[in-house]
Amino acid sequence: MATILSSVKVWYLSKRLISHETKRNFNKNFLPIKKTELIENFNKKIELLELKKKNELLPNEISAGIQSDFLKREFETAIQELEEKYYWKNRALVQTLKRKNIQSDEELKKLVEEKQVLLDEIKNKYYPEEINKDQKEEFVAKCVAIEESYAKKAEELTLKHNAKLEEIEAKTNHAIEMRDAKISEIKKQLAALDVKVDKGILAEGELLKLEDLSMHFGGLKAVDKLSFTVKEGEIFGLIGPNGAGKTTVFNCITRFYKPTSGKMHFKNKINNTVDLNELVVHNIIREGITRTFQNVEMIWELNILENLLVAAHTEYRSGFFGHLFNSRLLRHEEVVIKSKAYKILTDLDLLQYAYQYPMGLPYGILKKIELARTLMVNPKLIILDEPAAGLNDVETDALAKTIHKIREEYNTTIFLVEHDMGLVMEICDTVCAISFGKKLAIGTPKEIQNSKVVREAYLGGE
Amino acid sequence: MILQNKMCAERKAKLNAIKNHPYFGFVVITFLMLIVQLLRVSGLDIPVVLLRAFGFTMIYIIIALGFSILLGYGGLASLGTAGFVGVGTYVVGYLTNQFEMSIFLIVLITIVGAVVIGTIVGFISLRIEGMYLAIITLGLSEILKEVFKNATTITNGTNGLSLGTIVIFKQAIELNHNAIFIVIALIMLFIMIITLNLMKSPTGRALLAMRNSQSAAQAMGVSIFKYRLLAFITSTVYALLGGVLYMTYIGFSIPSTWSLGFSLNILAAVIVGGSQSIYGIVLGTFMIFGLNLAVLQQIPLFVENPAISVVFNGFLIIAVIMFYPGGLIRLINSMNYKIKTNYQLWKKKRRAYIYGDDPE
Numbered sequence: 001m002a003t004i005l006s007s008v009k010v011w012y013l014s015k016r017l018i019s020h021e022t023k024r025n026f027n028k029n030f031l032p033i034k035k036t037e038l039i040e041n042f043n044k045k046i047e048l049l050e051l052k053k054k055n056e057l058l059p060n061e062i063s064a065g066i067q068s069d070f071l072k073r074e075f076e077t078a079i080q081e082l083e084e085k086y087y088w089k090n091r092a093l094v095q096t097l098k099r100k101n102i103q104s105d106e107e108l109k110k111l112v113e114e115k116q117v118l119l120d121e122i123k124n125k126y127y128p129e130e131i132n133k134d135q136k137e138e139f140v141a142k143c144v145a146i147e148e149s150y151a152k153k154a155e156e157l158t159l160k161h162n163a164k165l166e167e168i169e170a171k172t173n174h175a176i177e178m179r180d181a182k183i184s185e186i187k188k189q190l191a192a193l194d195v196k197v198d199k200g201i202l203a204e205g206e207l208l209k210l211e212d213l214s215m216h217f218g219g220l221k222a223v224d225k226l227s228f229t230v231k232e233g234e235i236f237g238l239i240g241p242n243g244a245g246k247t248t249v250f251n252c253i254t255r256f257y258k259p260t261s262g263k264m265h266f267k268n269k270i271n272n273t274v275d276l277n278e279l280v281v282h283n284i285i286r287e288g289i290t291r292t293f294q295n296v297e298m299i300w301e302l303n304i305l306e307n308l309l310v311a312a313h314t315e316y317r318s319g320f321f322g323h324l325f326n327s328r329l330l331r332h333e334e335v336v337i338k339s340k341a342y343k344i345l346t347d348l349d350l351l352q353y354a355y356q357y358p359m360g361l362p363y364g365i366l367k368k369i370e371l372a373r374t375l376m377v378n379p380k381l382i383i384l385d386e387p388a389a390g391l392n393d394v395e396t397d398a399l400a401k402t403i404h405k406i407r408e409e410y411n412t413t414i415f416l417v418e419h420d421m422g423l424v425m426e427i428c429d430t431v432c433a434i435s436f437g438k439k440l441a442i443g444t445p446k447e448i449q450n451s452k453v454v455r456e457a458y459l460g461g462e
Numbered sequence: 463m464i465l466q467n468k469m470c471a472e473r474k475a476k477l478n479a480i481k482n483h484p485y486f487g488f489v490v491i492t493f494l495m496l497i498v499q500l501l502r503v504s505g506l507d508i509p510v511v512l513l514r515a516f517g518f519t520m521i522y523i524i525i526a527l528g529f530s531i532l533l534g535y536g537g538l539a540s541l542g543t544a545g546f547v548g549v550g551t552y553v554v555g556y557l558t559n560q561f562e563m564s565i566f567l568i569v570l571i572t573i574v575g576a577v578v579i580g581t582i583v584g585f586i587s588l589r590i591e592g593m594y595l596a597i598i599t600l601g602l603s604e605i606l607k608e609v610f611k612n613a614t615t616i617t618n619g620t621n622g623l624s625l626g627t628i629v630i631f632k633q634a635i636e637l638n639h640n641a642i643f644i645v646i647a648l649i650m651l652f653i654m655i656i657t658l659n660l661m662k663s664p665t666g667r668a669l670l671a672m673r674n675s676q677s678a679a680q681a682m683g684v685s686i687f688k689y690r691l692l693a694f695i696t697s698t699v700y701a702l703l704g705g706v707l708y709m710t711y712i713g714f715s716i717p718s719t720w721s722l723g724f725s726l727n728i729l730a731a732v733i734v735g736g737s738q739s740i741y742g743i744v745l746g747t748f749m750i751f752g753l754n755l756a757v758l759q760q761i762p763l764f765v766e767n768p769a770i771s772v773v774f775n776g777f778l779i780i781a782v783i784m785f786y787p788g789g790l791i792r793l794i795n796s797m798n799y800k801i802k803t804n805y806q807l808w809k810k811k812r813r814a815y816i817y818g819d820d821p822e
Contacts, residue, residue, distance in 0.1 A: 048472070088817060095818040254681060285683040297678035299671050301738065310667045314683035320692065323663035324656050330663065373682075 006193050013193070014272045017186045018286065021270065022315060024179035029336045031172045035165065037335075042161045046154060053150040057143055062126065064139035075126040082122065086115045190272065201265045202273050207232045207381060207413050208253070213262035215248050215437075222248040223259070224437035230381070230430075232267075235407060235414045237428035239421070239448075241458060245437040246417040247294065250383055254291050255281040269380060286314050288380035292373075294389065296366040298358040304369055305354045308341040309334075311373040341376065347409065348372050348402060364395040371402065375410055382406070384416040388423050396420060400427050425449065433457065484662075488654040491744055492647050495520055499643045515755030517643055520650045521707045523747045526731045527657045527740065528700025533729075534737030535666055536693035537673030538587055539596040541725045545603030546579065546698050548610055548720030550705020555623040555715060556616050562629050569706060576702040580695030587690055603725060610717035622716030625709055642711050649707065653700065654740055660696070661738075669693060727751065734782050736789025745790045749778065 058074075093107060202209055208230040215223040222245040230236045238246050251257045253264060253276060264276035268287040279287065290311075299307050315337060318330040345351045348368055358366060367387060374382045387403070388396045400423055407414055418424045424431060425445040433440040433448055435457040441448055448454055480486060495516050502508040525547060532538050553572050557563045563571075583602065587595050610617045617623055627634040660666050671679040672689050680686060709715055727750055735746020748756075754771050758764040764771040786793045 051472075091817045095816060098818070256677060256680075280685075281680045282683050282685045285681065291681050293675075293678060293681075297675040299667070299674045299678075301670055301674075302667060306667060309664070310671050310684075311682050313664060313668055313671075316664045318664075320665060323665045324660055326659045326663070377683075 211263040234429040237424040237431045240434040290374035290379040291383035292370040312376040388420045492651045519752035525704035528697035532697040535669040540599040542599030542603040544720040544724035545606035546701035547705040550702035551709040551715035576699040580698035584691035584694035625713040736791035739791040742791030
């Protein structure tokens with residue numbers, strides 16, 4: 001009874017721990033994005049204010065006859081604009097004359113005269129007649145007053161902006177601290193309980209452990225008493241001839257099949273051992289296992305970016321009603337998760353496809369997008385089902401590099417099934433060979449290459 | 463001068479932001495639907511048939527939007543829409559006539575009822591898929607129809623139930639059609655906005671993922687159970703709401719309306735318009751339900767021979783489905799694209815004609 005109670009408590013605490021951790025991470029990611037957004041908004045406001053100020057100052061400055069650089073520049077740009085306008089008019093006139101085969105200087109002369117009139121107007125506008133001294137001083141005073149008022153406004157705006165920035169920073173930091181405190185508290189509680197529940201199933205550095213896994217389809221033994229362990233941070237390859245049961249093993253781990261017998265344990269995101277047999281298929285991803293499929297499974301109606309967002313489905317905290325009314329929380333979450341998606345896309349050189357639809361993209365790119373999709377939830381274990389199937393040699397080489405890159409940059413473990421022996425031998429740290437559901441050999445790629453049993457399985461016995 | 467230009471650009475950008483806002487189109491549609499009614503209010507002599515055409519179209523748009531969430535996003539086919547709409551009409555009719563309840567309370571009760579019905583159908587749908595699901599829901603709809611016919615104490619049987627005066631806040635008020643029309647338009651706008659939000663949100667994407675590949679969706683953490691239930695509940699709520707509006711607008715409900723034909727018409731509206739686009743559904747619904755009353759009935763040929771209008775409508779549907787399987791919205795989009803590209807080409811040519819070729 002006590003053990004059941006404690007295991008229930010562990011389950012509950014770990015659930016809470018995961019939720020707290022996702023909330024903390026969300027806040028951490030959200031802060032810089034919100035800050036830049038605020039600063040951009042502020043800059044826009046300041047720009048608008050400057051524009052308004054100049055607009056108000058201009059008539060006074062002209063009246064006061066202040067020959068500032070500003071006024072000169074305005075004058076020059078106005079002239080330039082006029083010149084350009086008359087260049088096009090001139091060109092249009094020449095074109096019509098050419099088309100009609102007439103050569104007349106009169107119309108061109110008219111155009112030049114018209115231009116001259118406008119030029120004079122501009123000159124008069126920017127260099128008005130002298131006004132008397134008292135009036136001049138009055139206008140200068142007005143200018144100063146306007147500038148002062150705008151400076152005051154700008155100052156108020158900056159103060160407000162800074163206060164807002166500080167407020168948001170303090171708020172988010174406080175939230176993060178709160179989460180941290182709660183996380184540490186829960187971790188303490190878990191540590192007190194863990195000793196009883198988690199005894200000796202997974203050793204230090206082990207991530208996934210299968211013990212006597214069997215999967216029978218009626219009389220057919222697809223997997224027969226298979227057991228191996230995957231260590232943390234390695235690239236683990238599962239090989240075997242066609243029909244050896246490799247994909248079945250994958251489907252058992254990700255709970256698409258319910259194995260006939262056997263134990264599967266996994267160290268999840270918060271370093272807590274979970275029994276995979278107790279999980280439902282759509283909750284596997286929450287523990288930190290993501291997978292790809294043998295045939296690419298895209299959402300064809302959504303573009304690549306949105307395809308990545310679907311993969312982050314478990315990261316969203318907003319509920320159905322939040323989605324209905326496009327709540328503030330949802331908008332914030334979308335910003336954070338989109339920035340994450342952009343980062344992953346740039347890491348995998350896929351940014352150019354972000355707004356394209358998957359229909360019609362080359363197969364190699366689609367495979368890469370599936371790989372990118374698995375990274376959206378900071379997984380601990382990525383399961384790749386034949387990543388090189390249907391790729392040419394160049395693409396396979398690129399894939400090997402990408403897999404290495406992912407392992408190093410995202411601190412994950414990779415577990416793959418592959419037929420391309422070259423790829424497996426090149427990238428894997430450990431290889432397990434199976435045939436007819438039974439384990440033949442496990443070891444480094446070289447050991448597997450030299451193994452007699454494996455050779456027999458592939459090439460047939462004597 | 464330049465400063466003023468800049469300020470003008472600022473204003474233009476603001477206008478563009480309003481124009482490009484996702485809800486702008488919906489407001490325009492609502493306004494277009496309201497034009498006829500507003501003309502009538504202002505004193506013009508507009509035939510009732512035309513008014514009814516737009517009123518019906520708006521109510522059916524709401525129902526079709528619910529159906530599109532089910533079919534276009536969830537990938538679940540259902541033929542039970544008619545039955546659910548019928549339930550909505552009878553609930554509002556019975557509760558108003560017998561208990562004189564407030565209309566707001568009735569809407570609340572309807573939504574709760576819709577959630578219950580949606581949950582039941584959703585549970586059924588977990589085990590059955592595709593055509594079989596359509597047949598099962600069709601059966602459910604037929605059962606409901608028989609219930610409408612035989613539960614005479616509530617539904618008044620085949621004679622049909624007519625609505626008494628509507629109660630708003632404890633006192634009965636005789637609402638005129640003009641007011642109800644405007645209320646329906648506003649509700650349609652609200653539903654459109656909500657549906658767009660839902661379609662663009664993680665929920666909509668999860669539904670699409672489920673429709674494309676169930677195993678991939680599950681691997682990405684989408685619970686098939688939850689989202690199927692959600693799709694059914696949403697579409698049922700929309701259908702029952704449509705029923706409530708229908709009853710308040712027409713004031714009369716008869717079991718023979720809620721037959722397979724109605725469900726098929728809704729299905730046709732969604733398919734013809736384009737099952738994943740709100741604008742498409744608006745177009746499709748107008749084509750199926752509104753076109754006959756609003757346009758064809760104004761032409762003498764169709765008024766004299768009503769059968770021809772049905773045939774004409776049928777041929778129109780066949781033509782759309784044959785040449786544009788993606789729906790009317792696909793046709794509009796491709797036309798839009800063609801017009802835009804041609805306009806740009808024309809602009810280029812025109813420029814060369816006026817100014818001559820570039821000297822460089």
